[in-house]
Amino acid sequence: MGLALIVLLAFSIAGETGLADEIGFGEVTVEGDNLPFLADPSTADPALGFTAPSVSGADWNDTPVAIEADGRPKIVIFLAHWCQFCQNEVPVVQDWVDNGGLGSDVDLYAITVLTNKLRPNWPPQDWLEDEGWTAPTIMDDADSSAVLAYGMRGTPFYAVLDGDNVNLGRFSGEVGINGLETMKLLAERSIGG
Amino acid sequence: MSADLILVYNNLVAILSLVALAGAVGLLAWRLVKGPQVAEILGPSALWLAWLVAFVATVGSLIYSEVIGFEPCRLCWFQRIAMYPLSVVLLVGAIRRDWAAKYYALPLSLVGLGISVWHYLVQAFPALEGGSCDLNNPCSSKYVDVFGFISIPFMAGSAFIVISVLLGIYVNKNSFKEETA
Numbered sequence: 001m002g003l004a005l006i007v008l009l010a011f012s013i014a015g016e017t018g019l020a021d022e023i024g025f026g027e028v029t030v031e032g033d034n035l036p037f038l039a040d041p042s043t044a045d046p047a048l049g050f051t052a053p054s055v056s057g058a059d060w061n062d063t064p065v066a067i068e069a070d071g072r073p074k075i076v077i078f079l080a081h082w083c084q085f086c087q088n089e090v091p092v093v094q095d096w097v098d099n100g101g102l103g104s105d106v107d108l109y110a111i112t113v114l115t116n117k118l119r120p121n122w123p124p125q126d127w128l129e130d131e132g133w134t135a136p137t138i139m140d141d142a143d144s145s146a147v148l149a150y151g152m153r154g155t156p157f158y159a160v161l162d163g164d165n166v167n168l169g170r171f172s173g174e175v176g177i178n179g180l181e182t183m184k185l186l187a188e189r190s191i192g193g
Numbered sequence: 194m195s196a197d198l199i200l201v202y203n204n205l206v207a208i209l210s211l212v213a214l215a216g217a218v219g220l221l222a223w224r225l226v227k228g229p230q231v232a233e234i235l236g237p238s239a240l241w242l243a244w245l246v247a248f249v250a251t252v253g254s255l256i257y258s259e260v261i262g263f264e265p266c267r268l269c270w271f272q273r274i275a276m277y278p279l280s281v282v283l284l285v286g287a288i289r290r291d292w293a294a295k296y297y298a299l300p301l302s303l304v305g306l307g308i309s310v311w312h313y314l315v316q317a318f319p320a321l322e323g324g325s326c327d328l329n330n331p332c333s334s335k336y337v338d339v340f341g342f343i344s345i346p347f348m349a350g351s352a353f354i355v356i357s358v359l360l361g362i363y364v365n366k367n368s369f370k371e372e373t374a
Contacts, residue, residue: 080326082326082334082335083325083326083331083334084319084326084333084334085319085324085325085326086326114328117196118199118261118262118263118336119334119335119336120334120335120336120338147328152328153325153328154323154324154325154326154327154328154331155325155326155328156325156326157325172324172325173323173324173325174324174325
């Protein structure tokens with residue numbers, strides 16, 4: 001009797017919060033050689049000066065997005081929906097962008113990675129939309145092509161690229177406003193230079 | 194297993210863990226109010242009850258990893274190392290009506306409880322584990338989050354608590370007196 005009540009209660013709770021069977025992956029095309037993995041963030045990035053591959057795909061609205069050598073320096077942030085550090089960092093980044101922190105000379109892109117519907121805060125698009133996310137975003141594929149292309153370490157993960165897609169630095173972990181400002185300066189310094 | 198079924202399972206195990214915690218509190222209160230003789234009321238059943246909790250926890254964790262597909266993280270494995278032998282040691286102890294089985298099982302349960310508490314803290318304060326989420330399988334990531342506070346280490350910790358209370362307070366020489374006489 002007691003067990004039956006527990007099972008009934010479990011079903012009723014599940015009914016209230018049932019998961020939709022959506023998918024948080026996209027189709028990703030990578031052109032160029034993958035960057036080596038950022039093995040130890042305390043040492044120099046082994047891919048400094050390497051040209052990052054072009055990564056193209058789409059966001060959850062099927063809007064095409066390409067991270068390529070388009071002449072503009074850029075910051076690329078890799079986000080995992082289940083990662084609490086990413087959940088902390090997203091509002092910080094969005095506030096920074098909303099307050100004009102990014103400026104007009106540097107572009108910001110995002111790539112949602114390591115999507116797993118068994119993990120919390122899924123799907124990533126709902127999370128990012130709730131946060132008012134505005135940066136062009138690519139949804140990585142199930143094979144983690146974008147993760148491999150950029151040699152990603154732990155999330156959140158940043159790559160700073162110049163206008164020719166040359167890697168100026170990769171960083172792992174929460175960086176906050178100061179880190180964002182530093183990456184922006186790094187990207188701006190590459191202009192004309 | 195479908196997403197809805199996983200959710201039902203999560204809720205079921207979460208409710209069981211709350212029941213286990215409430216049981217542990219009840220057993221502690223009973224002992225405090227009625228005194229040491231309550232151990233004799235439960236007698237050898239306490240060992241069977243502890244085994245049942247360990248067995249359900251073992252099967253429950255295997256369902257998570259082998260049926261649902263949740264990959265255990267490093268700290269999950271440490272808790273498994275403590276829990277899985279309990280379901281064997283306590284069974285042997287219960288069959289043999291050997292109250293001394295507590296000396297083998299209680300340390301395992303207390304170590305497991307310590308790891309569960311640490312794991313729960315790591316999930317609450319991910320910075321304890323480092324500054325970023327490991328690609329492979331970070332312990333700070335929650336596969337399960339029921340009612341906003343019940344995660345897998347909470348469930349394991351609840352099991353370790355009730356097992357520890359049963360072994361520490363209800364399983365002793367006196368409570369098995371008639372059986373061993």
